[in-house]
Amino acid sequence: MRKVLVVDDEPYMLEGWKTMIDWNAYGFELCAAASDGEEALKLADATQPDLVFTDIRMPGIDGIDLIRKLREKRHPGSGGGPKIVIMSGYPVFDYVRRAMPYKIERYMLKPLIPEEIHGLLSELAASREAPGADAAADAGGTAEPPGGAVGRVIEYVKEHYRETIRISRLARLVGHHPVYLGQLFKQKTGYSIPEYVHRLRIAEARKLLRRTNHKIAYIAQQLGYHDPDAFTGKFKAMVGVTPSEYRSGVRQD
Known part of the structure; x- marks a missing residue:
């Protein structure tokens, strides 16, 4: 082992x-x-x-x-x-x-x-x-940060992940076909573009749940989830617990 x-x-x-x-x-x-x-x-x-x-x-x-x-x-x-x-x-x-x-x-x-x-x-x-x-x-071989088109997409998504992000717009931004851009992004990062957006949102949600007393529905809306139930489902799928359970667990610790 x-x-x-x-x-x-x-x-x-x-x-x-x-x-x-x-x-x-x-x-x-x-x-x-x-x-x-x-x-x-x-x-x-x-x-x-x-x-x-x-x-x-x-x-x-x-x-x-x-x-x-x-x-x-x-x-x-x-x-x-x-x-x-x-x-x-x-x-x-x-x-x-x-x-x-x-x-x-x-x-x-x-x-x-x-x-x-x-x-x-x-x-x-x-x-x-x-x-x-x-x-x-x-002999070498280190993880390298995504560059070029993928790097530009990452920077854009980091700035706009609270908004609705369309792959077609990202493709126009970097001058690639949407399908090719999706494949390239997955190859470089290991995530599809929608998965990456969700991960940014859920990472921010965890911080807000730890540091604020905002209602879960409000946090969901601020992060681009118009349906609180959809936010709760995505959060549980990625973190393993619901937002309320996560907040309770952090405060007990």
Whole structure:
């Protein structure tokens, strides 16, 4: 079994990593979980994980500093040590650029769903079994932020995700056919354009549920969901609980 360390400063999400992911099915075991970078470094020294999932924005040592320190401990400059997956509720690809020198396996936008994690674990398990996989990995190959047309689409969506976004308009914006743009976006990011929009909205919804007392119907409307029930359904599908359950769980913690 390959060992996994998860670093997430949200207790509610940290619990989900422990209970919602079938690690053993892919040859992994969750050996440790930390809520901040300092704790993660201690646990990494103690457990020597093969795979690390880490949030970016955390108190004290943030995700980028954590990654840097992990790499410095294992063959500085060569990308040695565990495979690292960045996860964040903030779709800011500057984080990816800062992390690129440290050989990042994947950048994933929260909220994550179990199927998404299972898919990644399956890929990692398959790549590990492929002949010469480790040597190829050591030779390089870092996650790169989407560029060109996809980068422009991401910037536009980040500015307008609260509004109705039509793929036809995005296609005109970047000069591509809508079908081709959809395929290109999926290839570069792993998400369809509608999925990406929903992820931005739900990430913002989680922040509003934690930080404000706004009614759920109001939050839904502000994020472009005219039907509160549709918002609740999408939130539960992506986070695993309803908005009201999420808010209650955060406040209990």
